[in-house]
Amino acid sequence: MQSETTETLETTRTAWSRNHPFPATVLENRLLTGPGSEKETRHIEMDLAGSGIEYLPGDSAGILPVNTCDAVDLVLERLQFTGDEPVTDFYGKPLNLREALTSWLMIGKLSGSTLKGWAKHTGNPEISDLALPANKEKLDAYLWGREFLDLLEHCPAKLDNPQQLFKLLPRLAPRLYSVASSQALRPSQIDLAVRVVKYESHGRDRQGVCSTHIGERTPKGGTLPIFIHSNQFFRLPADPGVPVIMVGPGTGVAPFRAFLEHKQAGCGRWPMWLFFGDQRASQDFLYREDLERWQSDGILQRLDTAFSRDQKEKIYVQQRIRENSAQLWDWLERGGYFYVCGDSKRMAPDVEAALLEAVANHSGRGPEYANEFLAEMKKQKRYLRDVY
Ligand SMILES: Cc1cc2nc3c(=O)[nH]c(=O)nc-3n(C[C@H](O)[C@H](O)[C@H](O)COP(=O)(O)OP(=O)(O)OC[C@H]3O[C@@H](n4cnc5c(N)ncnc54)[C@H](O)[C@@H]3O)c2cc1C
Structure with missing residues (x-):
């Protein structure tokens, strides 16, 4: 079904x-x-x-999204435009510059292509140096945490024609x-x-x-x-009876709230296990009421939480995975699907390491087998990640 x-x-x-x-x-x-x-x-x-x-x-x-009026005003001021100047959008539709900066152009995050374009336009030696291919790392460090406005302040210049902004700035995505x-x-x-x-x-x-x-x-x-x-690669199992293990700290819990509602609506009877984590239980336990209700209604079979700042040593979801690795292995052996959502930089690799450890230890066949097991899970689309 x-x-x-x-x-x-x-x-x-x-x-x-x-x-x-x-x-x-x-x-x-x-x-x-x-x-x-x-x-x-x-x-x-x-x-x-x-x-x-x-x-x-x-x-x-x-x-x-749209950019804020304040952010648009500051850019207009720096470029000495009023905002009433006529321009055309990426499809040739006429609008004024204020509308363009509000809804079409990315000014909130400085991109490498904007910096390179500005270097060409101004000839500023410092900016031109950053634009050199050999200086990629320096460029990335410069861009981090800066907006178009920072560049305009650092290296002021005027534009002859406001339409040039459509070449200089990426589209607001x-x-x-x-x-x-x-x-x-x-x-x-x-x-x-x-x-x-x-x-x-x-x-x-x-x-x-x-x-x-x-x-x-x-x-x-x-x-x-x-x-x-649409994300066809992050779906609940077609077989409504196989176990579902979900690891979703922070906003990573969002798709799992959708999974649980889907089960509540009668779309499957998957046994469900959620690992959730954040900083403090009293302040950051997102959807606590929903999760506890689903637990007491028998929709969520297991809920393991890790709140990193609630004790002296930091505890994250991967530690809870390690502590429960025998049961996790049991769920995986029963054909369980393993889902991860949230932070791609630290959480997802740490969770993968804990998963590999669980397989290596409880299968009794060591790390090499754990790698093969995970590769097979990926092939069967039972190890699914939506990380950002
Ligand atoms: C598939 C997918 C699902 C997602 N799901 C969710 C979700 O459910 N909930 C959710 O909240 N988000 C989610 N995100 C993230 C979301 O799409 C946005 O990236 C996020 O909301 C930031 O967008 P923004 O426009 O507010 O920030 P932006 O204006 O894009 O600013 C973010 C940028 O600011 C810079 N920055 C951020 N922090 C710092 C810092 N401390 N110092 C210096 N620079 C910094 C970085 O360049 C960063 O890329 C998801 C992303 C993907 C790809």
């Missing part, structure tokens, strides 16, 4: 896309993290009624967010868990363009332009 649904949905195409997103009304925008948390993560619910949009657990939603709900349970709704990105760099407070647009500038009743980015 599950594979039939999957097939039907994947061959269905809706008219909404990156170039033609659906304006979804925000039904809810609330904090998931508690007071005092070092992070701001928000639960977003949107209305899909009338859109014909269909998605499956494992898919992501693409959201098109949509960002992807894992879907955190199941349409089997709530057909005309889509939920996301969005961590609002904020940091300080080069002496200035910075905001992630899309996450702050969603989290802080789109309250209930506002709209967000969305489309579905």
Whole structure:
């Protein structure tokens, strides 16, 4: 039944896309993290009624952000434009420069191509040096945490024609967010868990363009332009009885909330085991109520958590995997699927190391066999990662 649904949905195409997103009304925008948390993560619910949009657990939603008025004003000021100058977008449609900088051009993150273009335009020796192929590492270090405005301040210059910005700046790209709900349970709704990105760099407070647009500038009743980015490689098993092991710290929990809702809606009877982690249980236990309810209702068979800052030594999900490796091996031997979602840089490799260790130890056949076992799991599409 599950594979039939999957097939039907994947061959269905809706008219909404990156170039033609659906304006979804925000039904809810609330904090998931508690007071005092070092992070701001928000639960977003949107209305899909009338859109014909269909998605499956494992898919992501693409959201098109806009740059803030303040950020646009500062760029206009530096370039000595008013914003009323006429330009045409990437498709030749006329608009004014303010609209272009708001909705079409990436000014919130400095790209290598922008820096190289500016080096050519200004002839500034320091910037030109960074643009040399031999200086790739220096260039990356310069770009990190900088915006277009930083470059304009560091190396001021004017443009003869505002249309040149369409050559200089990349197109403002949509960002992807894992879907955190199941349409089997709530057909005309889509939920996301969005961590609002904020940091300080080069002496200035910075905001992630899309996450702050969603989290802080789109309250209930506002709209967000969305489309579905299908992910056929991150699906629940077609066999509704095989075990599902999910590792989703932080916002990585989002697709697993969708998996659990799908099971709650009666789409399968997969035994489910979730490893969740974050900094502190009192502030960062995302979806705690939902998870505990699913546990007591018998939808979630096991929930293991790791809160890194709740004790002296830091504990992460990979430690919980190690502590429970005998049972994990048992679930894998029963044909279990192993899913990982969230941070790609540190969490995903550490979790893979813990998984390999569990297989090596409990199979009794050592590390070489563990590598073969994992390769076979990948081939069978039972080891699935959606990391970012
Ligand atoms: C398949 C997929 C699924 C995803 N699912 C989710 C999800 O469910 N929830 C979620 O919250 N996110 C998710 N993301 C991440 C999301 O797409 C965005 O990348 C994230 O929200 C940041 O976008 P932004 O526009 O707010 O930030 P941007 O404006 O793109 O800024 C982020 C950039 O800022 C810079 N930066 C960030 N921190 C620092 C720092 N401390 N110092 C210096 N520079 C820094 C880096 O260059 C970084 O790339 C997912 C990504 C993918 C690919």
